[in-house]
Amino acid sequence: MTPQPPENRDKDAGRWSDLGRPPLNATALRRALVRPDGLWTGLDVVPATGSTNTDLAARAAKGEDEGAVLVAEEQSAARGRLDRSWSAPPRSGLFFSVFLTPRVPLERWGWLPLLAGVATATALSRTAGVDTALKWPNDLLVTVDGQERKTGGILAERAGSGVVIGIGLNVSLTAEELPVPAAGSLALAGAQSTDRDPLLRAVLRSLEQWYGRWQDADGDPVRSRLQETYAAGCATLGRSVRAELPGDQEITGEAVAIDGDGRLVLATADGVQQPVGAGDIIHLRPADGS
CATH class of the missing domain: 2.30.30.100 (SH3 type barrels.)
Structure with a gap:
C-alpha cells in the first residue's frame, strides 16, 4: 500500500489529524459546567473562527444570556489589548470568551479583567502544577528556562448589556511554534498535564467562584479579597x-x-x-x- 502524502493524511483524519492535540469534548464540558444553579448557561465549541470575542459580542448585542461560553479550537483573527494580533496552531491552546452582566456599580467593572487574571492564574497553578504570575494589566506569565514568558492574555470588552472577556492560553506549543521568543507555554514550563479539558473546566470553575465572591461584595475589591490576591500574584x-x-x-x-x-x-x-x-x-x- 502506498503511503499517503502528509497533506492527504491530514485531510482524511480531519479533527483527529494530530493525536497529540485531541479536540475538546464539548458534551462532557457542558455536562460538567452548565448547571441550573450555576453561572455558565451554555457552552459551544467551534472548530475555527476569527475571534471568539467578536462572535460572542455579536451574540450579546442580540440579547445573549449571561454565562454563555464560546470556545474555538483555532482562531485566525485573535485580538489582544489595543487590537494587537496573535495566533497559535489548532488545538495547541485554550481560546475562549465568556459573557458576563455584573450587578455591581459600573465604576467597579474595570476589575473584571484583573479578576479573570486571578481566576485563571490560580486555576492553572493548581491544575497544571505551573506557577503562574500576573503582569499588569492583562498578561499571564510562566517561567521557562529561568525566564518569565507570556503564556496567555485577557481581553475585556463592553458588549450588549455586559462584558465579554476573552482568554487565550498557550498550552502545548513547542519552542519552534512560539509566535515570538518572549512567549511561552504550559508545556515548556513543565506542566504536569496539558490535557485541555480539565484545564478549561478548572479555569471556568475558578472564574465562577471569583465572580460570585466579587458580586457578593458588590464589586468591592477589598471585601472580596480580589485586590490583595491580585497584588500577591502580580510580578509587576x-x-x-x-x-x-x-x-x-x-x-x-x-x-x-x-x-x-x-x-x-x-x-x-x-x-x-x-x-x-x-x-x-x-x-x-x-x-x-x-
Missing part, C-alpha cells in the same frame, strides 16, 4: 517600569501598588505616586528597556 509590583502613554508621553517609576480602581501605582523619582489605568497605557516595559 516591586519592579522599575516605564509606562508608555499616548502622545509620546511616558512615566518611569517603581510599581508599588494596585489601587482601589485596579490601576497600577508608580512611585516616580520626584516622590510622586502616579496611578496609571489600563485604558491609558500603550506599553508597560522594564525601566532598563530589556
